[in-house]
Amino acid sequence: MKYLSKDISLRLDAGRCSGCKMCVMVCPHGVFAVENTKAHIADREACIECGACALNCATGAITVASGVGCAETIINGLLTGKETCCGGDACCCPPQA
């Protein structure tokens, strides 16, 4: 399943890539692939902007405006000016892993 992908903020500067494959390892949606020791974005539409790749890219080749894809957070942001997830008793986060 894929979601609205028009505004996805993921950017990769291949020039700074060291080919360490960390992005391939941490991405839960298979967005990256490494060929000839350089990473490229293989499936951009699948990106959920979780930020794992950028945070684990030691050379800073990846940037993404990361966050959580949760409507309640965004609506709270519109209402109060601060994007806060519930966090309380009824957090919507999927209890995984």
Added chain:
Amino acid sequence: MRSDHQATALEPCGHVTAEWTIRNWLGALGVRLNLRRMHYRVTPGLYALGKPGPDAPVFVSANYKLSFDHLRQALVGLDGWILVLDTQGVNVWCAAGKGTFGTAELIGKIRECRLLERVTHRRLIVPQLGASGIAAHEVRKQSGFAVIYGPVYAANLPAFLQAKLHATPAMRRVHFRWYERLVVAPVEIALYRRELFLGGLALAILACLPTAGASWAMLGQRSGTVFLLWLVTSGLAIFLGPLLLPWLPTRAFSIKGASLGLALALCSLGLLGPDWTRLRSAAWVLLLSTAASYLLLNFTGSTTFTSPSGVRREVRLALPVQIVAGVVGLTAWTAAGFLPTW
């Protein structure tokens, strides 16, 4: 399990077994049903699973008890250390997104629990979904420990360990299968039970207007039908939306939800055939579609594949439409009583 720790120097916080007891199963069921979910916690710190030696692997987890329990359940028959970070009772992925399952917390716990003295190797197995909070190269620089990202699902840990800490591409992917969608669906009930109940009550009362010339029995029957119909259809929307997610039209959750609401409204009108005027029926269709649209839009937070930029776009486009549709629907619903020939 001993989770209180009057820790002496090198005493672990507790010793745990891998096997789940009946208490663990009941607890897991409870949190899935949203009963005191944020209170289902483990004391942060280092735990010994079985009889780990200085060369035993170290697994990092969150202090949401279900995360911890899934981890130890996957490690049946193994000796190892479990380093539980303080994520304030939130699961690994969400806590990583919020930054509580993070680099600083991990480095802090490594020091607090004196991991350097307990194990001779310098490797930590961190769940892959924790990567959005942890910078592996920073952890290495500041603590000397190499972060090795394990599989997304704890159940794949035995295979990962057997393959000498190598995860297959499939183990690196998060999925959202039908039963996983159903498991998180009840969260919507916890989030919106009050609104749904009050909404039904409001519709039931408004359906009684005007009261002139109507008997109590008639009013009771009319409002009761509306109230029950509302609870059943909106309840169905909460479960069917997530279940049918891949097959509902378009990628936008608001449109998926609206289509489901439309179908449910038409079914309820067709099957039960309440003796409503055309205006009331149209208002019903509009209101139920809007409610289902809003409910499914809010389900984005429970999914594994929505991006914040996408949700931001969708909220900006859908929310104004939902508000207008709600107001129009309520007006028409109220007016229907006063316009019996429409």
